[in-house]
Amino acid sequence: MHAWPASEVPALPGQGRDLRIHDTATGGLVTLDPGPVARIYVCGITPYDATHLGHAATYNAFDLVQRVWLDTKRQVHYVQNVTDVDDPLLERAERDGVDWVALAEKETALFRExxxxxxxxxxxxxxxxxxxxPGIVPLVERLRELGAAYELEGDIYFSVESxxxxxxxxNLDAAAMRLLSAERGGDPDRPGKKNPLDPMLWMAAREGEPSWDGGSLGRGRPGWHIECVAIALDHLGMGFDVQGGGSDLAFPHHEMGASHAQVLTGAFPMAKAYVHAGMVALHGEKMSKSKGNLVFVSQLRRDGVDPAAIRLALLSHHYxxxxEWTDQVLQDAVTRLAQWRAAVSRPDGPSADTLVEEIRAALSNDLDAPAALAAVDRWAARQEQEGGSDTGAPGVVTRAVDALLGVAL
Incomplete structure (x- = not known):
């Protein structure tokens, strides 16, 4: 599967700062100190309805992580998955009377756009x-060899107690885990499981559903968590720098994935930091496919909204x-974009040397994008009110906003 084309990231003078970021596992800020190559895994979409603003906010957060690392002159090894077979995808395809493969390909293509x-x-x-x-099956077989997996009516489950x-x-208690498991794709009430929280590793073939040869596992398809583990271990190895996703993935997805990997490798932890983005609401409720209260990036683009304004709207909130998404949030972003573009369109302006460092300082402090936007706002206000004689300043601002915030002026 191919990703999307990369936009050029301008080089900035000086050196970026190491990133301090909130780690869900420890509950506090940690300073990340990757080697020459920073490693990050971000959980991708299940492609049956893409891309709503909740998705966009999450991927925007981890795009900032990459930009901070690139600014420190590191390389970034970034891996993302697509859950292109799963119950929600199959259910949507059946509801709409379309082929599930075609639906996944269509929505993944839209996500790339x-x-x-x-x-x-x-x-x-x-x-x-x-x-x-092909890489998942051996991992499930290995977990079974280790005594960390068991069969239940043809399905293979992971034992969390392993x-x-x-x-x-x-860091949730058992009662909270059980509740979230039921809400987020688990089956805690299935009879016969050793522990209600045990997640499925391999689902035996069901009539009318896609399945693949699983070797000693029989025909079936993989569970949700082992999918990401196989991809992450294959491309990043154990102990990579950041495991990222929305806050709704902390449990069960990231919790279960970490346990799979830790049992498989005998090492701990799977990731040095577990970083989670907040949820975006509409009309008082979290955007979700089940509720249907979604705002899609593609629809905003079709309506003529500049993607740079969409990005500024996302950046105006701490990750x-x-x-909550409102018309005012978008209008504020459109206004800010116009002000910034007007400011950098002049041939000269007030010095921007300290602005670059202000943006760097804000982003290195737990990706404080609102503080970074405020710094650019102050420079644009000085440009509007006082002007300046630095002929290089507008170019510096343009390159810094592009490189560090991903906004093209």
């Missing part, structure tokens, strides 16, 4: 669950915050 328009940097490896199956570090990602 949206990511390109929003200037999100692409992953080096963009891997679908289906293409990962990992002494289970629970150290989300960890839960916030």
């Amino acid at each position: 949206d990511m390109t328009a929003l200037r999100m940097l692409p992953p080096q490896h963009y891997i679908g669950a289906v293409e990962a199956i 990992d002494p570090n289970f629970g150290k990602v989300s 960890r915050a839960d916030w």
Whole structure:
């Protein structure tokens, strides 16, 4: 599976700062110190309805992580998956009377278009669950050999009790885990499981549903969590720098994935930091496909909204915050974009040397994009009110906003 084209990231003078970011596992800020190559895995879409603003906000957060790292002169090894076979996809295809493969391909293509328009940097490896199956099967077989997996009516489950570090990602109690498991794709009430929280590794073939040869596992398809584990371990290895996604993935997805990997490798932790973006709401409720209260990037683009304004709207909220999309949020972003473009369109302006450092300082402090936007606002206001004689300033601002915030002026 291919990703989308990369937009050029301008080089800036000086050196970026190391990133301090909130780690869900420890509950506090950690300073990331990757080697020459920073490694990040971000969970991708299930392609049956793409790309709503909740998606866009999440991928915007981890695009900022990459830009901060690139500014430190590191390389970034970024991996993202596509869950291109799963119950929600199959259910949507059946509801709409379309082929599930065609639906997945259509929505993935639309996601690529949206990511390109929003200037999100692409992953080096963009891997679908289906293409990962040859690497998933041996991992499930290995977990079974280790005594960490068991069969139930042909399905293979992971035993959470096989990992002494289970629970150290989300830090939730058993009751909260059970509730979230039921809400987020688990089956805690299925009779016969050793532990209600045990997640499925391999689903035996169901009539009328797609399935693949699983060797000793029989025909079937992979569970959700083992998919990401196989892809991450294959392309990044254990102990990579950041595992990212929306806050609704902390449990069960990232918790279970970490346990799978830790049992498979005997190492801990799977990732040095678990970083989670907040949820975007509409009309008082979190945007979700089940509720149908979605605002799509593609629809905004068809309505003539500049993708740079969409990106500014996302950047105006701290990535960890839960916030609500409104017409005013978008209008404020459109106004800000116009002000910035007017400011950099002049032949000269006030010095921007300190602005670059202000943006760097804000982003290195837990991706504080609102503070970075405020710094650019102040420069634009000085340009409007006082002007200046630095002929290089507008160019510096243009390059800094592009390189660090992903906004093309």
